[in-house]
Amino acid sequence: MLSEDRLRELKARVASLDHPEGAVVDVMHEVQDAYGYLSDDGVELVADIVGLPASHVEGLATFYNLIYRRPVGRKVIHVCDSISCWVVGMEDVFEHLKKKLGVGLGGTTTDGAFTLLPICCLGSCHEAPAMMVGDRIYGNLTPAKIDEILEREKT
């Protein structure tokens, strides 16, 4: 939840910028972090804080891979499905996660802990295959390591 104080603070900070619209990505992140994802209300809130039309913010929110316009789990698991991870077994990582979590791609576990999504190259090609859980990147994934990570990252 974003408090009234924080909202006022954000609006003031944005208004003081030479180009307030340049802050829109930062504000989207903050609103998303506060509410778990960026809902329709969230889009309107961002628009209000930054002084942009809601339709413009919607265009940005749907453009960015890491802004979620639908509810997601408490942490999102982004598995790299790019070429270097593919060479060394990325497909097995997906299969293991789907089975372990009981979800398909884009699905959220019934306990609300995790959502499973793909992502493009995480810059971990030297320790492929890799995934990002929340905001932590993990490499050298094996089924055992994946299980251990899920245990540790579960909230």
Place this chain on the structure above:
Amino acid sequence: MPFTKVITRNFHLGHPASLKEYEASGGYEGLRKALKTLTPDETANVVMDSGLRGRGGAGFPTGKKWSFIEKQSPGPRYFVVNADEMEPGTFKDRFIMERDPHLLIEGIIIGGYATGIGQGYIFIRYEYKDAADALTAAIAEAKSAGYLGRDIMGSGFSMDIEVHRSAGRYECGEETALLNALEGKRATPRSKPPFPPVAGLWQRPTVINNVETVANVAPILSMGADAWKSLARSKDGAGVKLYGVSGRVKNPGLFELPIGTPLRELIEVHAGGMQDGYRFKACLPGGASTQLLTPEHLDVEMDFEQVVKAGSRLGTGCVTVLDDTCCTVRAMVNLTTFFTRESCGWCTPCRDGLPFVLDILKRIEDGDATLEDIEILKENCDVIYPNTFCAFAPGAVSPVLSMLSLFRDEVEEHVKLGRCPLKS
């Protein structure tokens, strides 16, 4: 041949080098030299003389790019670092920022001084959180030490740097799309000309450089242009390159080497060669947007002109190795899935053409294609290549076209067998 590390000299520390550690390794000597003994123009000339070329993929001469900035024009100008590294197979900029953030910062300040620019932005992909944190901390350290802020080292030159975290989309790495992203717009590319040095961020003169490019600037100043340039191995090459190798090699990782190091040496010596039981089949020499190279190309010197002569591009210089268990068609399905998904949607050949290319590739892989489909695939790639708004889609079809010219037999096998020949 013994080789002193220039840009990776602090990587061994295993953590972001602190200001003290950076200074102990010779850090901020380049800036000191520039501010105390050289004019801005002289500083820019040092970089020009070094022969430094962009390390983001395009290889444009850095000194030349900087010279396009009109120093006398009134109003703000911007120095933007493209830290949106997302090219599949590429992981070099991540390490520079995570292990030696001051190296990047010093380069930005020197660049700002040389071009008369007082505001820097580092546009970093959201997923590189550790790097963003390291940069933010280093900027604060640099500011406390007087390397940033007003009247740096009493030179009269002032500069500030801010880190902007993006929100995830590959096209943000295209320089004009990046500018749109910074301006709070969708990251679709702009028409060029005007180019950023004329009208960039907020339509102001703007330099945009890749992380690795800027990381070489301070060493160039402290070593001198000739000393840095002569580190190259190739005849007309300049300086060092941070190469990467991934795939089924024994020792995947990053290797700082003289530019022009042969591909064979990179893979077989530094990356330890193929893992037991695997053989080299092909590689992407510089990221997903580059054409395949095969065993016949292994002796190519990994420098700009030489790789072009071999039929590909140096790109990011981070090599993805495909081994003999990799079906090239399936590899192209993977690559094209990435490009199709990441297309920003701005222009029709990319937005509508790539899904069509992907569909044909998938049908070839599944054994549901005809020989005519292979021709249609080539035709589509050939039509997409010269007709797009930015370099994204030409990059997307480059590996596919190279598959058609280098692995045509394997592609046709799929059609003739009605399945992938590598699947039993």
